[in-house]
Amino acid sequence: MSIKNNFEPLIIVFCCQWCSYAGGDMAGTSHLVYPANVRVIRVPCSGRVSPNLVLRAFQRGADAVLIAGCHPGDCHYISGNNLAYRRFHLFGSFLEFIGIEPERFGFHWISASEGPKFARIMTETTETIRSLGPNLKLRGQR
Amino acid sequence: MKKRIGVFVCSCGSDISSAVEIDAVTAASRRMPGVVYAGDYIYWCSKSGQQMIIDTIKGERLDRMVVASCSPRLHEGTFMKTAASAGMNPYLVEIANIREHCSWVHKDKKEATVKAIALIRAAAAKVARNQELIPFEIPVVPRALVIGGGIAGIQSALDIAEAGYQVDLLERSPSIGGRMAQLETIFPEMDCPARILTPKMLEISSHPDITLYTYTEIEKVTGNVGNFDVTLRLKARSVLIEKCTGCGLCWEKCPVNVESEFDEGLCSRKAIYIPFPQAVPNVSVIDRASCRWFRQGDCAACKKACPPGAVDFNQRDEFLEKNYGVIITATGFDLFKPDTLSQFGCAKHPDMITGLEFERLVNTSGPTAGRLIRPSNGQVPRKVVFIHCVGYHDEKERKSFCSRICCMSSAKHALLFKERYPQTEAYLFYENLCSSGKGFEKFHRRVVEDYGAQYVRGAVSKIKPEGGKLLVHGVDSLNGQELKIEADMVVLAAALIPRSDSLELARLLGIGTDGNGFFSEAHTLLRPVETHKAGIFLAGACQGPKDIAEAVTQASAAASKAIGLLSYDILVSDPCVSQVNSSHCSGCLSCLHVCPYGAISEKIIEERVRGIVFRRLVAEVNEILCRGCGSCTVSCRPGAISLKGWTDEQLIAEVDAICL
Ligand SMILES: Cc1cc2nc3c(=O)[nH]c(=O)nc-3n(C[C@H](O)[C@H](O)[C@H](O)COP(=O)(O)OP(=O)(O)OC[C@H]3O[C@@H](n4cnc5c(N)ncnc54)[C@H](O)[C@@H]3O)c2cc1C
Ligand code: FES
Numbered sequence: 001m002s003i004k005n006n007f008e009p010l011i012i013v014f015c016c017q018w019c020s021y022a023g024g025d026m027a028g029t030s031h032l033v034y035p036a037n038v039r040v041i042r043v044p045c046s047g048r049v050s051p052n053l054v055l056r057a058f059q060r061g062a063d064a065v066l067i068a069g070c071h072p073g074d075c076h077y078i079s080g081n082n083l084a085y086r087r088f089h090l091f092g093s094f095l096e097f098i099g100i101e102p103e104r105f106g107f108h109w110i111s112a113s114e115g116p117k118f119a120r121i122m123t124e125t126t127e128t129i130r131s132l133g134p135n136l137k138l139r140g141q142r
Numbered sequence: 143m144k145k146r147i148g149v150f151v152c153s154c155g156s157d158i159s160s161a162v163e164i165d166a167v168t169a170a171s172r173r174m175p176g177v178v179y180a181g182d183y184i185y186w187c188s189k190s191g192q193q194m195i196i197d198t199i200k201g202e203r204l205d206r207m208v209v210a211s212c213s214p215r216l217h218e219g220t221f222m223k224t225a226a227s228a229g230m231n232p233y234l235v236e237i238a239n240i241r242e243h244c245s246w247v248h249k250d251k252k253e254a255t256v257k258a259i260a261l262i263r264a265a266a267a268k269v270a271r272n273q274e275l276i277p278f279e280i281p282v283v284p285r286a287l288v289i290g291g292g293i294a295g296i297q298s299a300l301d302i303a304e305a306g307y308q309v310d311l312l313e314r315s316p317s318i319g320g321r322m323a324q325l326e327t328i329f330p331e332m333d334c335p336a337r338i339l340t341p342k343m344l345e346i347s348s349h350p351d352i353t354l355y356t357y358t359e360i361e362k363v364t365g366n367v368g369n370f371d372v373t374l375r376l377k378a379r380s381v382l383i384e385k386c387t388g389c390g391l392c393w394e395k396c397p398v399n400v401e402s403e404f405d406e407g408l409c410s411r412k413a414i415y416i417p418f419p420q421a422v423p424n425v426s427v428i429d430r431a432s433c434r435w436f437r438q439g440d441c442a443a444c445k446k447a448c449p450p451g452a453v454d455f456n457q458r459d460e461f462l463e464k465n466y467g468v469i470i471t472a473t474g475f476d477l478f479k480p481d482t483l484s485q486f487g488c489a490k491h492p493d494m495i496t497g498l499e500f501e502r503l504v505n506t507s508g509p510t511a512g513r514l515i516r517p518s519n520g521q522v523p524r525k526v527v528f529i530h531c532v533g534y535h536d537e538k539e540r541k542s543f544c545s546r547i548c549c550m551s552s553a554k555h556a557l558l559f560k561e562r563y564p565q566t567e568a569y570l571f572y573e574n575l576c577s578s579g580k581g582f583e584k585f586h587r588r589v590v591e592d593y594g595a596q597y598v599r600g601a602v603s604k605i606k607p608e609g610g611k612l613l614v615h616g617v618d619s620l621n622g623q624e625l626k627i628e629a630d631m632v633v634l635a636a637a638l639i640p641r642s643d644s645l646e647l648a649r650l651l652g653i654g655t656d657g658n659g660f661f662s663e664a665h666t667l668l669r670p671v672e673t674h675k676a677g678i679f680l681a682g683a684c685q686g687p688k689d690i691a692e693a694v695t696q697a698s699a700a701a702s703k704a705i706g707l708l709s710y711d712i713l714v715s716d717p718c719v720s721q722v723n724s725s726h727c728s729g730c731l732s733c734l735h736v737c738p739y740g741a742i743s744e745k746i747i748e749e750r751v752r753g754i755v756f757r758r759l760v761a762e763v764n765e766i767l768c769r770g771c772g773s774c775t776v777s778c779r780p781g782a783i784s785l786k787g788w789t790d791e792q793l794i795a796e797v798d799a800i801c802l
Contacts, residue, residue, distance in 0.1 A: 010801060017215075025213045028242025036253035039260055039800050040243055042214070044718070044788055047736075048772030053793055060801035074665075077771030078654060078674050078738035087776065119247070 009063035009129035011038045011122070014053065016046045018076040019111050020068035026115030027122075034119040035126040045069065046107075047080025051091045054105070058138035064104045064129045066121070071109040081109070103128050104135060145176035145270045148204040149262060150195060152186045152211035154241055161245035163255040167210065170259045174266045178202060187217050192224045199228035206234035206272060208265040210258065212241040231274035233717070233787060238265040260800050267799035271792045275717040280368040280766060282713055286704050287312060287372060287466040289360060289647075292320020293690055294682025294697040295472035296342050301701035303351040307708045310464065311346060312374060313356045315403075317421035318343055320474050321683075322690060324404060324498060326505040326512075329554040329689075330581040336420060336507075343422040357427060361461060363469075363650050366766045367677025368713050370466045378457040380428035381414070385452035388416060388424035392444035392453065400432045402509075406499045408517070409509030414444045414453070419507060428453070468704040471661060471673075472681040472697065473647060478533035478637040485532070486605040492517040493612055494605070494632045497548070500555050504562070514559060516631055519610070523566070523630030526559055527614045528552040529602055530572040533637035543658055546687040548635035549576045553589045555633055560593040568595040569627055571602050571616055579689065598625065605632060638687040652740060653678055660686045671700040675739070676769075679703050718787035719768035720775060722761050726782035729759035733774035733783055741767035742774060 015021040021042050027034065043049055046069025057065045067088055075081040088107045096102045106125065110118050149171040153159035164182050171180035179202045185191050186209060198204065207230070209221045214237035222232035240258040248254040284307055288299045291313030299311040311318070322328070323343075325335050346352055357377045365371040381392075396412035404417045411417075413433040414426050426444075434441035435455055445453040477498055482490050493516045495503070506512040516523050530548050549572065556568040575597075577583050589595045600619040605612055614627040640659035641647070648655045653673040654662040661684050664672040671679050679700035682693040707713070720733075724747055734742045745762040748755050761783070763774075772785040784790060 012797065012800065021213075022215060025215060025239075025242040028213070028246040031246050033249055034247055036244075036248040036250065036257045039257065039264075040239075041264065041793070041796055041800060042239075043772070043793070044785070045771040045773070048775065048785065048788060050776040050790070052790070053797055056794055056797045057801060060798055062801055075771075077769055077773070080738070080771045080773050083736055083773050083776075 007130065007134055009037050009126060009134065010061060011064045011066065011125055011129065012057040012062040013038055013040045013066040013068060013122070014043050014046070014049045015040050015110075016069045016076070016081070017042050017044055019070035019074060020046075020108070020118070022112035023068070023110040023114045023118040026113060027119040028115075030115045032115055032119035034122040037126045038122045045075060045077050045080035046084040047075070047077065049084060049088075051087070054091070055138070058100070058104075058135060059140045061135070061139050063135045064106070064125055066106045066108060066125060068108045068110045068118075068121075071111055074111065099137060100135075101132060103132055146178045146203055146205045147174075147176045147266055147269060148198060148202060148207040149174070149177055149180040149266065150186050150198075150207065150209045150211075151180065151182040151240075151262075152209065153182060153184050154212060154245075155184060158211070158241050158245040161248060161251055161254045162240060162258045163251060166255050167240075167258050167262065171208075171210070171262050171266070174263055176270045177266055179204060186211060187220055192220070195221070195224050196228040199225065199230055204230065206230070206269045208236050208238055208262060208269055210238040210240045210262045210265070213237075213239045213243070231276075233275040234269065234272050236265040236269040236272065238262040260802070263802060264796045264800040267795040268792045271789070271795055273786065275786055277714040277717045278765060280366075280713040280715060282368040282708060282710050283465045283467040284308065284708050285310065285464075285466050286468050286470065286708060287370070287464070288470045288472060290314075290320070290472035290474055290682070290684065291318030291346075291354075291356070292472060292474045292682060292693075293322045293339065293342075294474070294684075294693040295320070295470070296346055297694045297697035298470045298472060298681050298701040298704070299346060299352055300342065300349070301698050302704055302708070303349050305701075305705045305708075306351070307705065308351050308353070310353045310355060310466070312358050312360070313354070314359050315417065316357050316379070316425075316427040317417050317423070318346060318354070318356065319418070319420070319422070321498070323418060323420065324406075324501055326501050326508070326558065327554065329550045330579065330585045332554075340420045343420065347422045354423070356423060360647065360650055363652070365465070366764075367675075367707065368467050370469055370677065372464055372466060372469075374462045374464060376460040376462060378430075378459050379425070380430065380433075380453065380455055380457050381426045382452045382454050382457075383423060383425050385450045386425040387450060387452075388426070389449065390416070391447045391449065392426055395443040395447040397441065397443060398432050398434055400429060405502045405509050406496070408499060408502050426452075467677070468707050469651065469678045470681050470697075470700050470704055471647070471651065471653070471678065471684055472700075473641050473644070473684040475638040475683040475687065476641050478639045480532045480634050480636050482605070482634075486602060488605045488607060491607050491612060493523075493630065494634060496634050496636045497551050497555060498636075500633050504558050514562065521630070522563060525567045525627065525629045526556075526569070526631045526633060527602070527612075527627055527629040528556055528568065528570045528633045528635065530570065530635050531574075531637070532634040533639070543687065544576055545635075545638045546576065546692075547638065547689045550579070550582055550585065550689065552633070552635045553586050553595075556595040557589045557593055560589075560595055568593075569629075570595060570597050572597060572599060573601060579691065600625075638683060641684065644684065651675065651678055656686075660684065671696055671703055677707060715766060716770060718770045718785065719765045720763045720770070720772070720783050720785050722763055723782045723784070724760040724762075726780050727760040728780045728782070729761070730779050731761055732777040732779060733761050736773045736777045737768075738771065738773070739767050739769055741769075
């Protein structure tokens with residue numbers, strides 16, 4: 001993949017299995033087209049995602065990493081999404097502090113019925129990262 | 143040992159194959175680490191497809207598999223069962239979602255094919271690290287506990303008992319019946335509670351499978367679905383239930399008068415009393431806070447008067463420990479106490495009453511034998527103003543919900559008033575009319591057309607007591623006209639609010655409350671009677687304001703959920719729960735603080751190092767309480783906790799493979 005000319009970003013999305021993953025399914029059943037750059041990893045709850053996994057994805061060449069969970073108050077496990085939100089709010093600042101563009105990392109609330117929102121976020125993120133360029137800083141050997 | 147992974151690629155008719163090169167995907171799968179078989183088929187989920195999977199597992203000696211197909215939310219369960227019937231542990235199956243997350247959302251066939259291969263690679267990398275898991279078995283105690291003896295609790299208890307299970311119905315007050323027993327008539331059919339509620343109350347007391355504990359509270363709850371350990375506190379009634387005949391001689395002799403709770407303080411009762419004539423059980427109780435014997439020790443009038451000798455001053459609170467498979471919470475609601483000063487600029491006046499007080503005043507067995515009178519002077523009011531939604535949307539009190547019954551109960555009150563005293567005027571101030579129930583719209587129209595009640599859309603700004611009347615100032619927001627009504631009585635439809643102790647009960651039970659303090663359901667749309675805690679269900683107004691029809695509907699729904707659980711001898715629970723490796727655990731207990739289910743506790747272990755025994759604090763997971771969210775694994779400092787089925791190793795392998 002030549003980096004300069006037609007750069008295609010790799011976007012890893014951690015989706016909680018109860019809401020956001022189902023939101024992705026909803027985008028599918030509604031045939032809402034979004035870029036194939038996006039790859040989803042299913043987790044039980046956004047609260048299960050550790051910073052370690054996010055860093056790992058960046059190191060393995062992800063150009064952006066998103067975490068998606070149930071809306072506040074809707075977490076299948078009561079408060080996992082709140083914990084995740086707090087954790088990644090701090091972690092996002094940390095990434096920015098060490099020189100990672102804030103656009104490369106995002107936390108979103110996507111419910112099971114928000115197929116259009118899922119597709120929109122995936123499209124927007126892909127476009128943003130396309131113009132931002134590849135993640136060279138954290139990437140190890142791809 | 144080398145893994146033997148099989149990959150089953152589905153074309154899903156043409157739903158996948160039209161956007162993804164199936165052959166290329168299958169060929170690529172065959173080259174993935176650990177994969178010994180990859181094949182495609184038009185519908186793996188079909189009967190023949192499943193049989194082919196079974197045959198392949200056996201023929202190829204597969205020890206785990208990936209199905210690349212539709213969303214795991216559709217067929218993960220199907221393929222787990224298929225695996226199980228081929229003798230493979232069902233937790234050694236992973237799904238790669240190449241339909242909803244790929245073929246249906248990407249137009250470019252080349253890109254979609256590359257992505258499908260990446261998704262399968264990730265699933266194969268994960269499944270290579272999956273462990274065999276075996277669900278736990280929890281024996282179920284075949285008895286239910288219903289907390290709260292209002293109409294909701296009564297309905298739940300009867301339904302469960304009718305299904306053949308034992309039920310304990312626990313009621314805090316001396317009698318069951320709840321708020322419904324206080325009502326005069328019931329909208330929309332204008333039924334009489336004595337006619338429809340009393341038989342149900344009697345059925346409770348006579349049903350062989352129902353044990354009724356009145357004047358009883360919950361003291362402690364431990365355990366979990368299938369086997370809750372509950373301590374009941376049977377408060378001292380000071381009257382022996384077995385002996386009391388309910389004759390009433392005791393309260394005739396009792397010298398102490400106290401405001402009657404059942405009559406909303408509109409009249410008095412004695413310190414020894416039966417709350418209302420249809421009470422179940424029909425047994426007296428001594429209110430020790432007001433009784434002279436307990437205050438001063440110089441009266442025993444009731445004891446002397448009681449023919450069967452049922453009065454027992456020495457009775458003590460009794461504690462009873464019982465086990466239940468399921469719990470239904472049906473503790474109902476309280477009524478908002480209107481702050482008339484801040485809302486209408488006038489201190490509480492005797493002729494300003496709440497809807498529930500109105501119910502008592504027009505009740506044939508109420509304090510005035512059904513004659514509606516002004517508490518201030520005993521006269522029948524000529525003009526009554528009914529105000530809807532009092533306390534609703536109250537910013538200060540932070541209540542932002544609709545009470546659901548106020549519009550209808552105000553209409554009912556206007557109807558009762560006009561029916562009994564036709565030569566009068568009734569005004570109803572409303573801002574929004576909520577008449578969503580069956581027949582409600584017709585009811586409102588009837589109140590206006592047949593009974594001539596006058597609806598005013600608008601707010602009451604001020605009420606001023608003047609010359610023996612209540613001067614009600616308001617604005618009709620439909621025509622902008624200011625109104626001044628010289629009312630004899632004002633009836634406030636006070637909001638339904640959570641029980642004042644709802645938070646304490648929620649804490650005891652380990653269930654959640656919503657922003658307003660009502661108990662919260664697990665999912666508003668899809669799990670409306672379950673709570674977040676497995677085995678605890680909600681019925682009636684404790685979950686949010688409801689009319690009786692809704693409360694009963696929910697009560698029956700909760701009962702059927704409970705019956706569903708009780709019908710199992712053994713519950714099988716998801717084995718994907720957290721696990722502590724105590725040799726790595728540092729005892730920091732960060733996990734304990736993030737666990738939303740209280741599933742983690744501390745434990746002391748003994749370790750022997752070079753012959754010396756050390757005692758050390760570690761965390762321990764209660765595998766039955768754990769629901770498998772995985773928050774603890776992230777908070778764990780030494781990385782000692784892992785979530786089975788979603789371990790770091792599995793997820794990291796997935797990340798690595800998906801990024802390739
Ligand atoms: C003024 C007014 C008029 C109404 N008119 C109508 C009408 O005409 N038609 C209609 O359909 N609905 C009407 N309603 C609504 C109706 O009252 C409720 O729908 C119904 O009472 C809800 O029943 P419930 O069993 O959920 O709660 P409740 O009736 O509140 O019963 C709850 C029971 O639980 C007990 N309890 C509470 N906490 C505990 C505890 N911690 N431990 C043990 N026991 C506990 C209480 O003592 C009570 O007995 C009216 C309500 C009001 C206020
Ligand atoms: S289950 Fe969706 S965020 Fe917790």
